[in-house]
Amino acid sequence: MRSFTLSSVGSFACVALLAVIGIVAAVGLGGYWLRRWIVPEFSGALARLGDATLGVALLIVSLELLGTLSILTEGWIIVFTIAIGLLAALIGWHMAPEERQEVQAPKVQTVALVIAIAVASFTMAEWTFPSQLSLDQGMFGGDTTWYHMPFAATFAQEHSTVHLHFTDPLRLAAWFYPQSSELVHGAAIAIFKSDWLSPLINLIWLAIALLAAWCVGRPYKVAPATLVAAALILDSGVMIETQPGEGRNDIMGLAFLIAFAAFLINGHQRRAPREGAAVEDEPERDAPLLDKGPLILAGISAGLAASVKTTFLVPVAAITLGVILFSGRGRRWTTAWVMGLPMLIVGSYWYVRAAIKTGGNPIPITKFGPLGLPTPDQMPLDPRPRFAVAHYLTDPTIYRRWFFPELDNAFGPLWPLILIVAVAAAVFIAVRSRNKILRVIAVAALATAVVYVFTPLTAAGQEGSPTGFFTNTRYLTPGLVLAITLLPIARPLRAPDRRAWQTLLFLTIVYWITVLTTPRWYPTYILGTIFITLVLVWAPSALSLGRVRGAVSRPVAAVALGVILLLAIVLGRAQQVQYADQHYTKTTLFLGEGAPQKAYAFAQHLHDKRIGIAGSSEIIFGQYGFFGNDASNAVDYIGVPGPHGSYRLATNCPAFRREVNRGEYDYLIISEFTQDSPLAEYRYPLYKWLKDDPALEEVIAEPEIVPQPDYVFKVNGKLDPSTCPKPGE
Numbered sequence: 001m002r003s004f005t006l007s008s009v010g011s012f013a014c015v016a017l018l019a020v021i022g023i024v025a026a027v028g029l030g031g032y033w034l035r036r037w038i039v040p041e042f043s044g045a046l047a048r049l050g051d052a053t054l055g056v057a058l059l060i061v062s063l064e065l066l067g068t069l070s071i072l073t074e075g076w077i078i079v080f081t082i083a084i085g086l087l088a089a090l091i092g093w094h095m096a097p098e099e100r101q102e103v104q105a106p107k108v109q110t111v112a113l114v115i116a117i118a119v120a121s122f123t124m125a126e127w128t129f130p131s132q133l134s135l136d137q138g139m140f141g142g143d144t145t146w147y148h149m150p151f152a153a154t155f156a157q158e159h160s161t162v163h164l165h166f167t168d169p170l171r172l173a174a175w176f177y178p179q180s181s182e183l184v185h186g187a188a189i190a191i192f193k194s195d196w197l198s199p200l201i202n203l204i205w206l207a208i209a210l211l212a213a214w215c216v217g218r219p220y221k222v223a224p225a226t227l228v229a230a231a232l233i234l235d236s237g238v239m240i241e242t243q244p245g246e247g248r249n250d251i252m253g254l255a256f257l258i259a260f261a262a263f264l265i266n267g268h269q270r271r272a273p274r275e276g277a278a279v280e281d282e283p284e285r286d287a288p289l290l291d292k293g294p295l296i297l298a299g300i301s302a303g304l305a306a307s308v309k310t311t312f313l314v315p316v317a318a319i320t321l322g323v324i325l326f327s328g329r330g331r332r333w334t335t336a337w338v339m340g341l342p343m344l345i346v347g348s349y350w351y352v353r354a355a356i357k358t359g360g361n362p363i364p365i366t367k368f369g370p371l372g373l374p375t376p377d378q379m380p381l382d383p384r385p386r387f388a389v390a391h392y393l394t395d396p397t398i399y400r401r402w403f404f405p406e407l408d409n410a411f412g413p414l415w416p417l418i419l420i421v422a423v424a425a426a427v428f429i430a431v432r433s434r435n436k437i438l439r440v441i442a443v444a445a446l447a448t449a450v451v452y453v454f455t456p457l458t459a460a461g462q463e464g465s466p467t468g469f470f471t472n473t474r475y476l477t478p479g480l481v482l483a484i485t486l487l488p489i490a491r492p493l494r495a496p497d498r499r500a501w502q503t504l505l506f507l508t509i510v511y512w513i514t515v516l517t518t519p520r521w522y523p524t525y526i527l528g529t530i531f532i533t534l535v536l537v538w539a540p541s542a543l544s545l546g547r548v549r550g551a552v553s554r555p556v557a558a559v560a561l562g563v564i565l566l567l568a569i570v571l572g573r574a575q576q577v578q579y580a581d582q583h584y585t586k587t588t589l590f591l592g593e594g595a596p597q598k599a600y601a602f603a604q605h606l607h608d609k610r611i612g613i614a615g616s617s618e619i620i621f622g623q624y625g626f627f628g629n630d631a632s633n634a635v636d637y638i639g640v641p642g643p644h645g646s647y648r649l650a651t652n653c654p655a656f657r658r659e660v661n662r663g664e665y666d667y668l669i670i671s672e673f674t675q676d677s678p679l680a681e682y683r684y685p686l687y688k689w690l691k692d693d694p695a696l697e698e699v700i701a702e703p704e705i706v707p708q709p710d711y712v713f714k715v716n717g718k719l720d721p722s723t724c725p726k727p728g729e
Contacts, residue, residue, distance in 0.1 A: 016192045017572050019078045021565060023059070026085030031055030033092025036100075039293035043102035044548055045223070046215045046266050048540070050297055052208050053259055057300045057346050058084055060307065063183050064349045067161025074191045106221035112501070113545075115508055116224035120210045121537050122515065123235040127206055127244040128532045132525040134199035134245030135575060138583035140590055141246040145624035147174040148182055148247030149195065153624070153631040155186030161349075164357060166647040168620045169639050171378040171386075176357070176364045176645060178350040180307040181249035195631050196579040199245040200532075202252070206243075207536040209234055209255035215262035216485050221497075225488035225504040230258060232418060232511050233481040238410035238473050250474045253308035257315060257478055258485065259301040264323065264437050265489075267294030290323070290437075292338045298323075299339035303347025310363060311475050314451045315444045315482060316343075322440030357645040364645065376646035379682055381675075383617065384460035384468050389453045398459075398466065406470040412514035422480055423449070425487035433491070442486055448479030531571065535564055584629060590622040596710035598700050599669050600625040607632050612663050614638040614656075614686055615671030616708060626669060636663055649674055649682055653689040653724030660690075661718050668696070668713040676707045687711055693719045 031054035035047060042050050062081045066072045134140075139149065147167045154165040161183065164175045181201075188197040210227060213234075217226030233239070234254070243251045267290040290298075302320060305312040320339065327335040351362035358364050361373035392398040407415045422445075429442040452458060452475050460468030487493065488507070494500040543560060546552025587600035595618050603611065603626040611626050611633050613619050626635045638659050639647045650656035660668065668690065675683040690696055690713060700712035 014569060014573055016074075017569050017576075019074075019191055020188075020197075021569075023078065023081045023085070024055075026082040026089075027055040027058045027062075028052075028085070030058050030085035030088030030092065033089040033096060035092070035297075036096040037092040038296050040097050040100035041103050041293075042266070044105050044218075044544060045211060046105070046218060046262070047102075048544065049208070049211050049215050049259055049262060052211070053256065053263075053297060053301050053304070054088075055085075056208075056256075057304060058088055060180050060183065060304065061346060063187050064161065067155060067159075067183065070158070070160035070162060072155060072159040072161065072187070072190060074193075077187050077190055105218050105223070108221065108223060109501075112224040112504055115504065116214065116227045117537065117541055119228045119231050119508065119511060120541075121533050123210065123231045124203070124206065124533045124537050125529050126235055126240060126515065126521075127203055128529040129244075129522050129525055130240065131199050131203055131245035131532075132528050133522065135196070135579055136582065137586055137589060139195075139199060139246050139624075141242065141248060142591075142621050143242075144247035145590065146621045147177070148249065149185065149198065149624045149631075150627065150635065151175075151179055151182040152185035152198070152247065153189055153195070153627050154634070155183060156189040156631070157634055159190070161353070164645060166637055166639060166641070167623065168637050169379055169647055169649045170381045170383060170620070172382070173364060173376045173378055173645065173647070175647075176350075176354045176376070178307050178309060180304065180350070181252045182247070185247060189631055192576065193630055193632075194576070194580060196576050196583070198247060202243050202246065202248075203532060203536060205252040205255045206234060207540075209251065209258055210537075212255060212258035212262045213485055216258065216265055217488055218262075219266055220489050220494055222488040222494050222500050222503070225494075225500065225507055226485050228504065228507045228511055229484045229487050230481055232484060232507070232514060233411075233477055235511070235515050236411045236477075237517065238470065239477070242471060242474060249308050250477065253305045253312045254477060254481055256301045256304040256308070257312055258481060260298055260305060260316065260319065261441050261482060261485070263294050263298040263301060264290065264319070264441070267291060267298070267437070290327075290335070292334075295323075295335060295339040296342050299341065299343035300346050302339075303343040303345065306343070306347040307350060310365065311455075312478055313363075315448045315478050318444035318447045319440055322443060323437070326436040326440060354645075359644055361644070374644040376644050377642055377648070378646055379648050381649075381682060382460075383621070384457070385462060386456040387459045387461065387463070387466060388456050389458045389469070392459055392466065393453075398464070402459075402466050402469055407473070409470055410473040412517050414510055414513055417510065418484065418514070419480075421487060422483040425490055425493075426483040428490055428492075429486055438486065438489060441482055445479045445482035445486070448482070449476060452476045452479065531567070535568065539564060580629070584625060587625065590625045591618060594618060594706050595622050595625075596669065596671070596702055596705060598702050599710055599712050602700055602712055603627075603633065603667075603669070604629045606667070609633045609666040610664060611635045612638045612660060612665040612668045613670065614668070614674065615710065616674060616676050618705070618708065618710065619669065619671050636665075638663060638668075649684065651682075651684065654721035656684075656686070656689050657693070657719040657721045657724065660715070665715050667699075668715060669710065670713075671708040671710045673708060688725060690719075692725070693723065695719050 028051060031051040034054045035042065035050040039050055059081060062084045066076050066080055150167055151165055155161060167174055184201060185198050189195050213230030214223045214227045217223040242248050302316045306316050324332050324336050354364055355362040359374045361375060364375045367373050367375055411418055426442040426445045429438050433439050455475055457468060458472050458475055459466035488503050493503040543552055543557050584604055587597045590600050606628050607630060613623055613626060613635060614637060623635055627633045640650050640659060642648055650659050670686045672687045673683050673685055695715060695717040696713040697716055698711060699714050703709040
């Protein structure tokens with residue numbers, strides 16, 4: 001990948017920004033006209049959610065096609081995605097009906113609308129502060145630097161999604177995770193020659209998630225309440241701690257999971273009894289459960305969610321199966337293929353790749369019981385012991401010392417109330433609701449929560465010390481956000497209108513009490529926060545409301561968008577130049593003081609180098625730091641590829657040196673051993689294997705680093721496996 005100097009970054013910024021704006025405009029236009037064709041009856045916020053979902057689907061599928069052809073370069077990305085967007089717009093324009101009868105949403109009280117916008121604004125504002133901090137410093141979250149951004153950078157370097165990028169020899173086999181989020185980051189790196197846009201990408205998914213949450217309650221006249229309910233989870237401590245300004249992908253999956261529910265719920269809004277009124281629980285007798293249009297959009301959003309993270313497979317599969325079963329005799333097959341085909345087109349790419357690489361297993365974390373599908377033969381190496389929450393269900397000490405305090409950190413001081421009302425709402429709707437769609441979603445939320453309890457790593461850590469519990473409460477959020485977003489829809493809480501208003505006030509109070517424990521406000525970022533909130537919340541809300549009420553014409557809306565885009569270009573250019581100058585310069589932020597600081601500082605100044613890394617956690621979990629300031633260094637963990645996509649440690653010196661030669665590296669960065677504990681089973685002396693080879697020049701040594709020293713070698717030729725020290729020497 002070609003490296004860029006600071007001055008070239010400055011001159012390149014405007015062109016790249018214009019290219020990104022062109023891509024967004026093209027796929028957005030394509031999404032708009034496809035939506036006009038597929039669901040012409042959608043209006044307002046629901047229509048905008050459909051536009052966004054289809055636009056993102058066009059982008060993801062386009063990038064997957066380019067990656068499969070190994071032409072994922074800036075030129076092809078720009079030309080192809082714009083062409084696909086415009087082609088989709090042309091097809092949609094040609095197929096869209098000339099006459100359409102939009103189903104208007106029930107009218108919402110002005111005060112309720114103001115509350116919803118205030119909550120959305122505060123949620124967005126909270127997310128902008130860590131995002132802007134990452135724009136100044138870089139991204140340092142553990143999973144971000146371990147595999148999310150290494151995957152993204154490798155896509156940009158190799159221009160391909162075909163090859164697996166082995167990040168480590170751990171049992172998790174992270175290279176088989178779905179990677180749609182990383183693909184978006186990789187495309188941005190390819191265009192900008194930098195990851196400077198990555199800290200902002202999750203803000204876009206947050207905006208879509210909030211819009212989708214509004215649409216969940218839209219046909220029942222409780223859209224403000226469903227938005228506030230979802231914001232309780234989206235603005236919770238665990239989300240603020242892990243998502244904004246990082247490469248983590250939970251928020252993208254949540255956005256399209258909520259959209260999945262929203263499209264299904266709104267699919268029968270055409271049967272609203274009169275304009276401006278909420279729909280009833282039960283659609284017309286003998287009427288189809290859902291028309292094809294909403295099913296197509298539901299399938300696309302479900303596919304997007306599944307293409308992000310395997311934890312979304314449970315709610316997606318449960319809802320899909322339920323909708324098919326409840327479709328009624330004679331319609332089940334139609335429902336299955338109408339919803340399933342777009343779901344497979346949009347969401348199956350990474351699972352098909354995994355099946356090809358493993359020899360038949362689309363989800364290599366399991367053998368699928370009696371089928372015995374092939375899985376990678378990984379060594380039993382784990383970042384933390386793989387305990388599930390279920391392991392501690394009968395241990396009150398763990399509840400008192402770990403679960404309760406960490407749930408407080410994850411979901412705020414009212415976490416017992418939040419969990420109780422979410423579960424109660426899901427149970428009530430599953431048992432008492434007459435609406436089959438709502439019942440399916442409620443059951444899926446409960447099923448997701450149950451699966452969470454038994455999922456490995458949810459209480460990861462040494463026996464009696466589940467240190468991974470807090471961060472992995474993220475695995476609970478799909479079920480939790482579905483359940484709590486259904487809360488305002490429960491009939492006893494929304495009828496009559498007075499009770500719906502009380503429910504909104506209750507949720508708003510809970511929200512404000514909760515978010516008071518999570519703010520990370522930095523005064524220097526206030527102006528940036530105002531601008532981002534303007535772009536992603538205020539402007540869309542004002543323009544949409546103005547268009548619905550006829551107060552804003554299309555020319556006025558176009559001028560407003562033009563002004564915002566001009567400001568974005570000016571501010572974006574300045575921010576990109578600043579980012580290139582100062583990000584990742586504070587290397588102590590990589591894993592703390594115990595990380596290889598000199599090695600990080602050294603790698604930041606390298607460009608277009610091949611770097612082999614090996615060692616224990618200090619090397620594995622912060623490896624994105626070795627990709628360099630412009631993410632142009634190719635970084636590989638030195639290991640031994642095996643059948644079914646496995647990747648293992650080299651267990652002896654000759655094998656390790658042969659793997660170094662095979663990698664043709666310019667530099668090696670290693671810790672002294674592959675594991676920290678002297679009692680570990682797979683602890684190999686890497687430094688001893690390398691230090692005396694004449695082809696290597698030691699350029700950095702950090703013997704003071706704890707838990708292990710680390711070293712940087714310059715590779716000046718082929719290593720000699722025959723001169724390895726004999727065991728015991």
